[in-house]
Amino acid sequence: MSSKPLSTMDHKSKAEDMQYLIQPRGSGKSFVFRMVTPTELIGTPNPWTGKPFGKEIRRGLGTRRLSEARHLRDIYLGEVRKLALGDAGKETFELKDAQEWRDMLANDDGSREMVLNDKVHAAAERGVPETKLRSFMRVALGKGYPISKAVDQYIDERSPGNRRGFKPISKPTQNDLRSSIKHLRVFLNDNGDIACLEDVTPTRAKRFRDEFLPNQTSPRSPHGLSHKTINKNVTLLKGMWDWAVERGITNGKYRSPWVFANSVPRAARSDAPSREDFKPDEVSRLFAATTSGTREGDLLRIALVTGCRVDEIASMRKAQVEADGSGFIIMEGKTANARRYMPVPEGARALLKARLDQHPADERVFPEWPLRASTGKVYAASQWFTRFRREVLGEETDGRLALHSFRHTWRTVARQARIPESDVDEIGGWSKPKNSSSVYDHGLQRGQLQESQELVWEQMQSLGYLSEY
Numbered sequence: 001m002s003s004k005p006l007s008t009m010d011h012k013s014k015a016e017d018m019q020y021l022i023q024p025r026g027s028g029k030s031f032v033f034r035m036v037t038p039t040e041l042i043g044t045p046n047p048w049t050g051k052p053f054g055k056e057i058r059r060g061l062g063t064r065r066l067s068e069a070r071h072l073r074d075i076y077l078g079e080v081r082k083l084a085l086g087d088a089g090k091e092t093f094e095l096k097d098a099q100e101w102r103d104m105l106a107n108d109d110g111s112r113e114m115v116l117n118d119k120v121h122a123a124a125e126r127g128v129p130e131t132k133l134r135s136f137m138r139v140a141l142g143k144g145y146p147i148s149k150a151v152d153q154y155i156d157e158r159s160p161g162n163r164r165g166f167k168p169i170s171k172p173t174q175n176d177l178r179s180s181i182k183h184l185r186v187f188l189n190d191n192g193d194i195a196c197l198e199d200v201t202p203t204r205a206k207r208f209r210d211e212f213l214p215n216q217t218s219p220r221s222p223h224g225l226s227h228k229t230i231n232k233n234v235t236l237l238k239g240m241w242d243w244a245v246e247r248g249i250t251n252g253k254y255r256s257p258w259v260f261a262n263s264v265p266r267a268a269r270s271d272a273p274s275r276e277d278f279k280p281d282e283v284s285r286l287f288a289a290t291t292s293g294t295r296e297g298d299l300l301r302i303a304l305v306t307g308c309r310v311d312e313i314a315s316m317r318k319a320q321v322e323a324d325g326s327g328f329i330i331m332e333g334k335t336a337n338a339r340r341y342m343p344v345p346e347g348a349r350a351l352l353k354a355r356l357d358q359h360p361a362d363e364r365v366f367p368e369w370p371l372r373a374s375t376g377k378v379y380a381a382s383q384w385f386t387r388f389r390r391e392v393l394g395e396e397t398d399g400r401l402a403l404h405s406f407r408h409t410w411r412t413v414a415r416q417a418r419i420p421e422s423d424v425d426e427i428g429g430w431s432k433p434k435n436s437s438s439v440y441d442h443g444l445q446r447g448q449l450q451e452s453q454e455l456v457w458e459q460m461q462s463l464g465y466l467s468e469y
Contacts, residue, residue, distance in 0.1 A: 120137060
C-alpha cells in the first residue's frame with residue numbers, strides 16, 4: 001500500500017498538546033486523562049475499572065508534571081486504540097460502515113479519527129485493496145460519495161411508493177440515467193469504481209457536455225450524440241446531483257456542477273442524417289426477406305400495420321389479445337399515454353391468431369424474443385434488425401432508418417388516409433389520458449378506431465406497402 005496517509009490526521013501541534021488532558025484548578029491536583037469513548041467500545045468491559053465503558057473515558061494520571069502527564073496520555077491513548085482495534089479483522093469497509101463513521105466523526109475531538117486511521121492501516125496490511133480503503137475513507141471523512149453507490153440509492157429513493165414522497169421515475173428513465181452515468185465514469189477514467197460525486201467540478205461538467213459527449217459514437221449515432229441527447233444526459237445528471245445535495249450525501253460545501261450560464265443556442269448537426277419513414281419498396285424488400293410465421297417476420301408485419309412500439313408487441317401476453325385476433329390491450333409503455341386498446345386490421349388478424357396458437361404453453365405472444373425483466377424491453381430485436389436492414393437495404397440506411405421507423409411510417413400513412421388526428425393519437429398512444437374509460441365499455445370508440453385502422457390498411461395497400469405481406 002502507498003505510504004501516502006489515508007486520512008488528513010496530522011501530528012498534534014503544540015497548541016493542541018493539552019488535548020485529552022485536564023488540569024483541575026487548585027494546587028496539588030494531578031492531571032486527568034479524558035476522551036470520548038470510541039463507539040465500538042461503549043458497553044464493553046473497561047480493563048481498568050472492571051465496569052462497562054460509558055460515553056467518556058476519564059482516568060487520573062497521578063502527576064502534576066506536564067511532561068509526565070503527556071507520556072502517560074500517549075500510553076493510555078495507545079491502549080484505548082488497541083482495544084478499539086481488537087476486532088479490526090471483522091471490519092468489512094463497506095459503504096454503510098463508512099456512513100456510520102462519517103456520522104460519528106461529525107463532532108469528533110480527533111480520537112475516533114485516530115482509531116479509524118489505525119483500522120485502515122491494519123486492513124491495508126491484511127491485504128484489503130487500497131482503492132476500496134481510499135473510497136471508504138473519502139466517505140467516512142465526509143470528502144466524497146461514490147457515484148456508483150449514489151445512483152443506486154437515488155433510483156431506490158425515487159421508486160414507486162418511496163417513503164420520502166419523491167416523484168417516481170420510470171424504468172426507461174432509470175435506464176437512460178444509468179447510460180448517462182456510464183458515459184460520465186468513462187470520462188472520469190473510473191475503472192476502479194471509486195469516482196465520487198464531488199469529483200465532478202463545474203469545469204469538468206462543462207468539458208463533459210461540450211467536448212466528451214459530442215464525440216461519443218455508436219451504431220445508432222454514427223456521427224456522435226445530438227445536442228438534444230446531450231441535453232437529456234445533462235438534465236438526468238443534474239436531477240441526481242440536486243438530490244444528493246438536498247439529502248446531504250455530498251460534502252457540505254459542495255454544490256451541483258450541472259448549472260451552466262446561458263449560452264448561444266445550438267443547431268442540429270448539419271452532417272447528421274435525419275430519421276425517415278420507410279418507402280413502400282423498402283418495406284416490400286424487408287418482408288420478402290422474412291417469412292410470415294417467424295418471430296422476425298411477424299414482429300415487422302404487426303409493427304407496420306398497427307403503429308405499435310416494438311417492445312409493446314414483443315412483450316405482449318396472450319391474455320391481452322382478443323381470441324379472434326381483432327385487437328389487444330397495451331397495458332403500459334414508454335409514456336403515461338401508452339395504455340390503450342389497439343384495433344388490428346382484418347387482413348392481419350389471421351397472423352396474430354396463428355401466433356396465439358403457435359406456442360400454447362407460453363403466456364407471451366412472442367416467447368421467442370427474450371425479454372429483459374428489469375426493463376420490459378426486447379433488446380435482441382433492435383440488434384437483429386440493424387444487421388438485417390444493412391444486409392437487405394445497405395449500410396447507407398444507417399441513421400436514416402431504424403426499427404422504430406415502422407411506427408412513424410404508420411402515422412404518416414394514417415394522415416395520408418385522412419384519419420382524424422384524434423383517432424391517430426388514440427391508436428398510437430400519443431394523446432393524453434381520457435377523463436373516463438366508459439367509452440370502451442359501450443364499444444362505440446373501439447368500433448370507430450377499428451374503422452380508422454381499416455382505412456390505414458387500405459391506404460398501405462394502395463401505396464404498395466403490403467405487396468409482400
